[in-house]
Amino acid sequence: MCTVCGCGTATVEAGTGAAGEAQGHSHDHPHAHDHDHSHDHDHHPHDQAHHDHAHHGHSHDHGHHHADHGHDHVHRGEAIDFGAGLAGVHVAGLDQHRIVRIERDILSKNAAFARANRARLTARGIFTLNLVSSPGSGKTSLLVRTILDLTVRFPITVIEGDQQTSNDAERIRATGVPALQVNTGKGCHLDAHMVGHALDTLDPPPASLLFIENVGNLVCPAAFDLGETHKVVVLSVTEGEDKPLKYPDMFAAANLMLLNKADLLPYVDFDMTACMANALRVNPRLQILTVSARTGEGLPAFYAWIEAHAATASALAVTGTP
Amino acid sequence: MHELALTESLVGIVVEEARRQHVTRVNAVVLEIGAIGQVVPESLRFCFDAVTRGTIAEGARLDIVTVPGAGWCLDCGKTVTLTERFGACPVCGRHHVQMTAGDELRIREMEVT
Numbered sequence: 001m002c003t004v005c006g007c008g009t010a011t012v013e014a015g016t017g018a019a020g021e022a023q024g025h026s027h028d029h030p031h032a033h034d035h036d037h038s039h040d041h042d043h044h045p046h047d048q049a050h051h052d053h054a055h056h057g058h059s060h061d062h063g064h065h066h067a068d069h070g071h072d073h074v075h076r077g078e079a080i081d082f083g084a085g086l087a088g089v090h091v092a093g094l095d096q097h098r099i100v101r102i103e104r105d106i107l108s109k110n111a112a113f114a115r116a117n118r119a120r121l122t123a124r125g126i127f128t129l130n131l132v133s134s135p136g137s138g139k140t141s142l143l144v145r146t147i148l149d150l151t152v153r154f155p156i157t158v159i160e161g162d163q164q165t166s167n168d169a170e171r172i173r174a175t176g177v178p179a180l181q182v183n184t185g186k187g188c189h190l191d192a193h194m195v196g197h198a199l200d201t202l203d204p205p206p207a208s209l210l211f212i213e214n215v216g217n218l219v220c221p222a223a224f225d226l227g228e229t230h231k232v233v234v235l236s237v238t239e240g241e242d243k244p245l246k247y248p249d250m251f252a253a254a255n256l257m258l259l260n261k262a263d264l265l266p267y268v269d270f271d272m273t274a275c276m277a278n279a280l281r282v283n284p285r286l287q288i289l290t291v292s293a294r295t296g297e298g299l300p301a302f303y304a305w306i307e308a309h310a311a312t313a314s315a316l317a318v319t320g321t322p
Numbered sequence: 323m324h325e326l327a328l329t330e331s332l333v334g335i336v337v338e339e340a341r342r343q344h345v346t347r348v349n350a351v352v353l354e355i356g357a358i359g360q361v362v363p364e365s366l367r368f369c370f371d372a373v374t375r376g377t378i379a380e381g382a383r384l385d386i387v388t389v390p391g392a393g394w395c396l397d398c399g400k401t402v403t404l405t406e407r408f409g410a411c412p413v414c415g416r417h418h419v420q421m422t423a424g425d426e427l428r429i430r431e432m433e434v435t
Contacts, residue, residue: 097433102430104428108335223360249360
């Protein structure tokens, strides 16, 4: 079970090769969410020296281990007062209620995995885009076209997220680049833990492009950092121009919006200006490009954006500082 | 959003912490939830009862502290109150506001025995 969302049956499907040759590693990590199993994770490069390895996924962001200094905490005078425990004061050997400070974000487990992924990707100069959208916006078609046009310039790998099937990964592999399908089972989004496993298997080369095609869903993927460089939200002109207002978090989390299916604009009632205004209202810094995966219209601007940011990513890996 | 998923993460952290502290029971858990966040407190409570069943936190009380919404208005150059997610600045009426509070999803503490 996934530690973050509890989705039951996430699987990483085998077969990363260009022609889909199996490379083993078809596991369905069956750990419960309150586990402390220890299995080797080489995507945890940070700060392992001072913490207990058995806690896979334990967050590192609280500087205060109560267990380390073994005294009871009776916090009186807090905003929320439980009567400071039944006893009110600490008496050795006397059982009493006590307050344990936790001060952790509920999403801290995912955040820790995402940090590890990001450190790993940044160190190797891998420019990573997390593509998010509603189902049917044309993410996979856009990706196939982009890969065909950019594969001569960059090594490219792809992580495909869907609830079921490996159809999308097969479409990507048909272009000749390695793709790994992650099935989230009951889950509605990819999380950083799944992506960490996918990176172990896929092993993207240094200074490459990594595309993560998230589960088609405009809600949940916004909240789950995967360790990507940027989120790219894809919206097609066959959807409503008020989608940025209906699902604002996704548009707020993204750095780039691609308005896809521009070739259909003459046939649909889609108010492009209103759509852009709505998107900028929830995210004043959002960059917007109008494209068509079918005709290729507007894609050179997207490629230029990728090349500029990918150059920065590989420079960062060399210099080590932003 | 996906309260069941969040609750499982919440209970995971609580149980992990409880085990580390060698406590016998978790009596209450205190959360800080942003007033203009995406979480529905009622839904969280419903899930909490279900997810804690059979764990050290079974039957624990869930206390939710609401954190009011606030944002930094880029045009006014100051912190303003927000009552709506991605809402307008109450002073200038424009939408150039970055949320700075009200989106919390945090476990503050737990009461244990």
